[in-house]
Amino acid sequence: MEILDIIKLIIAGIICWINFVLIDTYFGLPEKPGVLGAKTIGEKIKEIGGNLNGGYFMGNIVCSPDASAGTLLASIMNYLMGVKGGLIAALLVWIGNRLCADPGYAGTIGALTITLIIYLLHPIIGAKYFVGGMILAIFSIQGFEHKYASILLGKIAKKMNRGE
Amino acid sequence: MEILLIVSGVCCILGGLGVILHTNPINKIIMLGLLNVGLIGMIVSSYYLDIAIISSICEPISTIILLLGYMKYLTTLKKKKKYGRDLPILSK
Amino acid sequence: MDIIEGVIGFIALLMVFRIFLTRSRARKLLYLCCLSFCISALIALYVKSPMGGIVAIIYFISSTLTSNAIAYTIEQVKDIE
Numbered sequence: 001m002e003i004l005d006i007i008k009l010i011i012a013g014i015i016c017w018i019n020f021v022l023i024d025t026y027f028g029l030p031e032k033p034g035v036l037g038a039k040t041i042g043e044k045i046k047e048i049g050g051n052l053n054g055g056y057f058m059g060n061i062v063c064s065p066d067a068s069a070g071t072l073l074a075s076i077m078n079y080l081m082g083v084k085g086g087l088i089a090a091l092l093v094w095i096g097n098r099l100c101a102d103p104g105y106a107g108t109i110g111a112l113t114i115t116l117i118i119y120l121l122h123p124i125i126g127a128k129y130f131v132g133g134m135i136l137a138i139f140s141i142q143g144f145e146h147k148y149a150s151i152l153l154g155k156i157a158k159k160m161n162r163g164e
Numbered sequence: 165m166e167i168l169l170i171v172s173g174v175c176c177i178l179g180g181l182g183v184i185l186h187t188n189p190i191n192k193i194i195m196l197g198l199l200n201v202g203l204i205g206m207i208v209s210s211y212y213l214d215i216a217i218i219s220s221i222c223e224p225i226s227t228i229i230l231l232l233g234y235m236k237y238l239t240t241l242k243k244k245k246k247y248g249r250d251l252p253i254l255s256k
Numbered sequence: 257m258d259i260i261e262g263v264i265g266f267i268a269l270l271m272v273f274r275i276f277l278t279r280s281r282a283r284k285l286l287y288l289c290c291l292s293f294c295i296s297a298l299i300a301l302y303v304k305s306p307m308g309g310i311v312a313i314i315y316f317i318s319s320t321l322t323s324n325a326i327a328y329t330i331e332q333v334k335d336i337e
Contacts, residue, residue: 002259005259005260006259009259009260009263035324035327035328036327036328036331037323037324037326037327037328037330037331038327039331040282040327040330040331040334041282041285041286041327044280044282044283058286059327061289062285062286062289062320062323062324062327063320063323063324063327064320064324065316065317065320068293069316069317069320072293072296072297072316073296073312073313073316076296076297076300076309076312076313077306077309077313079300080300080304080305080306080308080309081306081309085306085309089309089313092313092317093313093317095317096313096317096320099317099321100320100321100324128260128301129260131260131297131300131301132260132263132264132297134293134297135263135264135267135293135294135297136263136267138290138293139267139290142286142287142289142290143267143270143271143274143286143287143290146283146286166302167261167262167264167265167298168265168295168298168299168302170265171265171268171269171272171294171295171298172295174269174272175272175291178272178273178275178276181276182275182276188281190281190326190329190330190333191281191284193326194275194281194284194285194288194326197288197319197322197326198272198275198288198291201291201292201295201319204295204315205295205298205299208299208302208303208308208311209302211303213303213307213308213311216311216315217310217311217314220311220314220315220318220319221314221318223318223319223322224318224319224321224322224325227322227325227326228325231325231326231329234329234333235329235332235333235336238333238336238337239336242336
């Protein structure tokens, strides 16, 4: 029983990772620093031996709620209220994006996409596992090792024609 | 086992130690943010949800006021050096 | 004890110690962002009602505002120094 839980948690983490990295890269987070604070973090990441575009990606996640925040908050509200909670979370994430001076397309679309995925996968993997899986996904980017994570993000950005 | 209470307690203790031990002012402000994280977690763990909403709205406002004060202090410090160099009569 | 809460709590404790021990200012902000993800998820798993979800959303957005202000100030201060 324990092993089944762990397998479900890891699968949910992989789904969340693919979801938010693809949406954030498609909306052009690695291209340029959206706010001024993201530039500092990108240059600091480059200084310790990482990639500059991956550094801009991580700085943009810190400085404004993007698709990563949309994924986490929409899965929380799906766990607590059902499908209509995901729509409320999308609205609140859009307001938060406007507070941080961003256009706010990435966060809203990330929240709507994870709502659709949870609704489709509801009989197999519950919404509770997506909350834990999102924490694992964000830990692998922001918390574990900054240098190799930024190199990996830079390669993905280069493959999708965002950034050099 | 209440995990939220344990994590919040460790945040409060290490944040308070960090405010004392670090010397750079921006590091001190980051550590104050860490202490705020623990405070909000402790409020939520005893179910005072409305107070948690109010204190988490007021947290960035207090941080922005501290940062504005620090930047004003730095610009004043830089201006004063120039001013002293321009008027050598006062320094003699 | 639930296994999801255990994993999230372990990651949160690891992040707190790494914030305390790292010397760089910009990398502390990255760890602080990961910690606020963890606390937001723990709040929602602890209070099992829609009000807990509202608290988690408002807490996360205001902690993002704090990080934004601190990073902006680091960029400005670098020019002055």
